[in-house]
Amino acid sequence: MELFWYIAIGIVLTVFFVLDGYDFGAGIIHLFFAKTEKDKEVITKSAGLFWDSNEVWLVAAGGMLFMAFPTFYASVFSGFYLPLIIVLWLIIFRAIGLEFRGQFKYDMWKAIWDKSFGLSSLLLALFFGIALGNIVRGVNLGSVENGVSVHEEHYFFLPLWNSSFSPLTDHPGVIDWFTIIIGVIAVVTLAIHGANWIILKTNSSINLKLKGVIFKLNIVLAVLTVFSLYVWQLVNPTSLDNFIHKPYLMVFPIIYLIGVIGLFFIKKIKKDSHAFMLSTLIIVGGITSSLASLFPVILPSINNVNGHLTIYNTSASTYGLSVAMIWGIIGFSLLLVYFIVQKILTAGKIDHMDYGH
Amino acid sequence: MEDMLFYDRLQFAFTITFHYIFPQLTMGLSLMIVYFKGKFLKTKIEKYNNAAKFFMKIFAINFTMGVVTGIPMEFQFGTNWAKFSELTGGIIGQTLAMEGMFSFFLESSFLALFIFGEKLMGQKLHFLTGFLVFLGSWASGWFILATNAWMQHPVGYEILDNGKYVLENFSALFTNPWLLPAFLHNQMASVVTSAFVMASIGAFYILRDKHSEYGHLFLKTGVIFGLISSVLVAFPTGDWNAKNVAKYQPGTFAAMEGIFETEEAGAEIVLIGQPNMVEKKLDNKIAVPNILSFLTYQEWHRQIPGMDQFKKEDLPDNIPALYYSYHIMVGLGTIFIAVMALALFFLWRKKLYTIKSLLWTIMFLVPFPYIANITGWYTAELGRQPYLVYGLLRTSDGVSPTVSSGNTLFTLLGFVALYLLLGLLFLILVGKTINEGPTPKPH
Numbered sequence: 001m002e003l004f005w006y007i008a009i010g011i012v013l014t015v016f017f018v019l020d021g022y023d024f025g026a027g028i029i030h031l032f033f034a035k036t037e038k039d040k041e042v043i044t045k046s047a048g049l050f051w052d053s054n055e056v057w058l059v060a061a062g063g064m065l066f067m068a069f070p071t072f073y074a075s076v077f078s079g080f081y082l083p084l085i086i087v088l089w090l091i092i093f094r095a096i097g098l099e100f101r102g103q104f105k106y107d108m109w110k111a112i113w114d115k116s117f118g119l120s121s122l123l124l125a126l127f128f129g130i131a132l133g134n135i136v137r138g139v140n141l142g143s144v145e146n147g148v149s150v151h152e153e154h155y156f157f158l159p160l161w162n163s164s165f166s167p168l169t170d171h172p173g174v175i176d177w178f179t180i181i182i183g184v185i186a187v188v189t190l191a192i193h194g195a196n197w198i199i200l201k202t203n204s205s206i207n208l209k210l211k212g213v214i215f216k217l218n219i220v221l222a223v224l225t226v227f228s229l230y231v232w233q234l235v236n237p238t239s240l241d242n243f244i245h246k247p248y249l250m251v252f253p254i255i256y257l258i259g260v261i262g263l264f265f266i267k268k269i270k271k272d273s274h275a276f277m278l279s280t281l282i283i284v285g286g287i288t289s290s291l292a293s294l295f296p297v298i299l300p301s302i303n304n305v306n307g308h309l310t311i312y313n314t315s316a317s318t319y320g321l322s323v324a325m326i327w328g329i330i331g332f333s334l335l336l337v338y339f340i341v342q343k344i345l346t347a348g349k350i351d352h353m354d355y356g357h
Numbered sequence: 358m359e360d361m362l363f364y365d366r367l368q369f370a371f372t373i374t375f376h377y378i379f380p381q382l383t384m385g386l387s388l389m390i391v392y393f394k395g396k397f398l399k400t401k402i403e404k405y406n407n408a409a410k411f412f413m414k415i416f417a418i419n420f421t422m423g424v425v426t427g428i429p430m431e432f433q434f435g436t437n438w439a440k441f442s443e444l445t446g447g448i449i450g451q452t453l454a455m456e457g458m459f460s461f462f463l464e465s466s467f468l469a470l471f472i473f474g475e476k477l478m479g480q481k482l483h484f485l486t487g488f489l490v491f492l493g494s495w496a497s498g499w500f501i502l503a504t505n506a507w508m509q510h511p512v513g514y515e516i517l518d519n520g521k522y523v524l525e526n527f528s529a530l531f532t533n534p535w536l537l538p539a540f541l542h543n544q545m546a547s548v549v550t551s552a553f554v555m556a557s558i559g560a561f562y563i564l565r566d567k568h569s570e571y572g573h574l575f576l577k578t579g580v581i582f583g584l585i586s587s588v589l590v591a592f593p594t595g596d597w598n599a600k601n602v603a604k605y606q607p608g609t610f611a612a613m614e615g616i617f618e619t620e621e622a623g624a625e626i627v628l629i630g631q632p633n634m635v636e637k638k639l640d641n642k643i644a645v646p647n648i649l650s651f652l653t654y655q656e657w658h659r660q661i662p663g664m665d666q667f668k669k670e671d672l673p674d675n676i677p678a679l680y681y682s683y684h685i686m687v688g689l690g691t692i693f694i695a696v697m698a699l700a701l702f703f704l705w706r707k708k709l710y711t712i713k714s715l716l717w718t719i720m721f722l723v724p725f726p727y728i729a730n731i732t733g734w735y736t737a738e739l740g741r742q743p744y745l746v747y748g749l750l751r752t753s754d755g756v757s758p759t760v761s762s763g764n765t766l767f768t769l770l771g772f773v774a775l776y777l778l779l780g781l782l783f784l785i786l787v788g789k790t791i792n793e794g795p796t797p798k799p800h
């Protein structure tokens with residue numbers, strides 16, 4: 001049962017990053033590359049039509065975590081209190097940037113909301129990467145000081161940073177040099193993904209240029225990935241054990257690799273949707289590899305007084321999880337129907353769809 | 358510790374109050390938009406379609422605000438109320454996760470299509486997407502009220518040795534006797550809000566002598582929906598809720614009705630009076646004997662326990678606020694029925710569009726359904742105190758153990774600043790939409 005919900009939530013979260021990922025990415029591209037009003041408008045539209053239905057995946061993942069792993073939900077949400085609230089504020093700025101830009105025709109009004117959309121997309125991508133970095137690094141569960149827990153063993157609180165910015169101390173902050181690296185990887189990945197989305201869905205004038213951008217970003221991504229594997233070893237020496245003991249888990253990193261390697265041929269790929277698939281593979285591979293390296297742990301403890309949080313010691317009752325499985329399957333099927341209907345109705349380039357109020 | 362609880366409660370109250378400004382219009386307005394759209398399908402009169410599209414624009418702005426203020430609500434259970442989430446997540450997580458699965462997905466998948474896809478889909482499909490949005494928003498109300506109903510009147514649970522609440526009976530969550538009355542009352546109240554908003558815009562157009570064809574339509578529709586929903590809010594649904602409170606939360610009932618001492622021969626109903634917590638009595642009271650006993654139990658001389666029958670630590674901790682909230686809600690409800698009945702009478706006599714004073718009244722009545730809705734929730738939430746889960750889990754035992762009051766104060770101030778900005782933008786944008794009016798622009 002725990003495993004079912006672990007996988008279900010994993011899928012929902014991955015879908016969230018694939019879907020909302022392209023509109024975060026569109027925001028990043030918008031911030032740096034959109035110069036003409038026409039491009040700005042069309043890129044805003046390519047995100048604006050979909051951000052709401054994409055963000056629901058995050059809301060659903062939150063609700064499911066609450067239901068299936070309440071102890072984990074309580075521990076992580078209170079422990080990462082400040083960054084989470086900042087993420088909420090950024091989500092608000094991004095959404096109103098997208099929705100309110102077209103309401104007035106004044107240049108200054110539009111410029112404000114363009115920045116609001118672009119900057120908050122960038123920062124959100126960074127923060128989501130940092131969050132992933134924190135999870136794989138682990139936290140000081142129970143806040144152990146001098147060998148004793150000062151809180152219950154599954155609670156903690158992280159400051160935004162500590163002055164050393166090092167992940168190797170007993171009390172790391174949310175932001176340290178390791179999590180920043182993961183954050184930058186997330187930004188680069190989503191920028192690539194967003195660029196692919198723009199090329200796929202719009203006729204903007206920068207589409208050709210964006211292919212070059214993707215190529216360069218992909219080089220950065222490849223270098224950072226190799227580097228991050230090295231530092232991850234330093235931060236969490238057991239990070240590769242799962243892959244050694246269960247070699248079939250290697251499919252996840254391989255998915256990631258296919259995506260990265262494939263994108264080096266971006267200029268040769270004829271169909272835009274194939275390029276988009278490749279960046280989707282990078283995201284899927286990246287998230288699943290991180291989860292697989294921890295499994296069944298979902299939040300490692302960096303002290304040796306309190307144990308890791310796993311899917312087994314944080315879950316709700318078996319009865320609750322099994323009734324939820326029944327409605328969960330019904331819900332997922334409905335969801336699939338909505339999703340297909342929505343995609344059929346919005347297929348093709350979106351330049352000609354109505355947008356703005 | 359005391360501070361911590363105080364800021365957590367303040368932050369929750371502030372953010373939920375702000376959130377609830379938007380969904381009440383979403384839920385009510387989606388019904389009325391579907392009504393206009395359906396009327397258009399049947400009559401093929403363009404006016405109804407334009408009306409539907411006009412309210413869709415307001416709906417879209419309102420919806421965005423609802424979504425961006427709703428996401429913080431869901432996260433706040435974990436950030437500020439971690440202990441509560443840990444202990445009860447196995448139960449209220451069910452209804453909250455179902456809300457995401459069955460209603461938010463439905464709503465948001467079809468909303469963009471409904472707003473931008475009229476040309477793409479043709480009229481019948483467009484009506485259908487509108488209907489699905491309506492269904493999604495009402496389902497969302499249903500699940501969130503199921504969550505709240507469990508906190509007000511817990512059912513179908515078992516408490517383990519480690520203090521955790523686990524689900525014992527899933528269907529009990531939805532057959533909870535608290536749920537149906539609360540849901541119907543709440544949904545009717547949201548129709549009240551949207552009907553008043555619509556009538557107010559209509560009155561504004563008529564008074565300004567602009568878009569008056571639509572002014573008449575909006576006013577008429579608003580008044581009819583407004584009267585029906587105002588009556589339904591009071592009776593049977595409001596009455597039904599009051600009986601539930603008397604039955605399941607007798608201490609709360611005494612506090613909200615302002616009964617300090619038990620009267621042997623049947624309880625009086627208080628119309629006006631100020632609770633005096635020092636002398637434990639109501640000042641300047643105007644009351645009618647025995648009516649409360651009758652309304653609650655249909656027996657004139659039935660005894661109703663007063664606050665003297667309960668231990669202080671089991672009674673709500675802010676009795677005056679509870680008492681005033683309740684009386685403001687009920688008082689406003691009575692006024693709504695009166696105003697709308699009067700308006701309907703003049704509508705029937707074909708005089709409504711010329712009576713300036715009544716039009717001005719209707720136009721300026723708009724904030725009051727919002728106030729009634731919010732005080733209604735304050736009645737429910739303050740009445741549930743000092744418990745998070747009534748009778749079982751105290752509010753002070755639910756807060757996050759590791760988040761200090763300084764952090765909560767910081768984020769509270771952040772939310773206040775951000776929400777002020779949001780509120781301002783919302784008013785500007787809705788004002789602009791109303792000013793442009795429902796007549797389609799020539800292309």
Ligand code: HDD
Nearest residue numbers: 539543546549591595598599687690729730733734737740
């Ligand atoms: C337009 C708004 C509005 C109006 C006019 C009324 N209500 Fe109400 N009331 C609500 C909006 C509301 C609400 C916001 O929808 C609440 C909050 C929780 C809920 O389920 O509905 C509510 C709750 C609520 C409760 C439950 C309190 C609790 O849970 O402890 C009672 C007993 C009443 N109402 C009774 C009434 C009566 C007798 C009314 C007579 C006119 C009335 N309400 C008018």
Ligand code: HEM
Nearest residue numbers: 366369370373374377501504505731734735738739742752
């Ligand atoms: C939308 C309408 C609602 C309003 C206006 C509202 C209002 C409030 C207020 C004023 C408080 C603070 C109580 C106090 O300080 O004593 C509060 C607390 C709380 N409410 Fe609500 N509430 C609403 C809906 C809900 C719903 C639907 C839920 C559950 C799903 C809920 C759960 C809570 C929780 C967990 C607290 C915190 C603990 C407490 O102080 O009681 N509320 N709410």
Ligand code: HEM
Nearest residue numbers: 379380383420423424427428430431461465494497498501
């Ligand atoms: C503590 C309680 C609450 C939580 C956690 C909560 C959560 C949320 C969330 C996450 C959203 C955004 C959904 C999306 O992304 O589409 C939302 C919107 C919504 N909520 Fe709430 N909510 C609460 C209280 C309420 C109450 C009391 C009602 C009504 C009875 C309500 C009705 C709605 C509706 C209809 C929407 C969608 C439309 C709109 O936002 O305007 N919510 N809520």
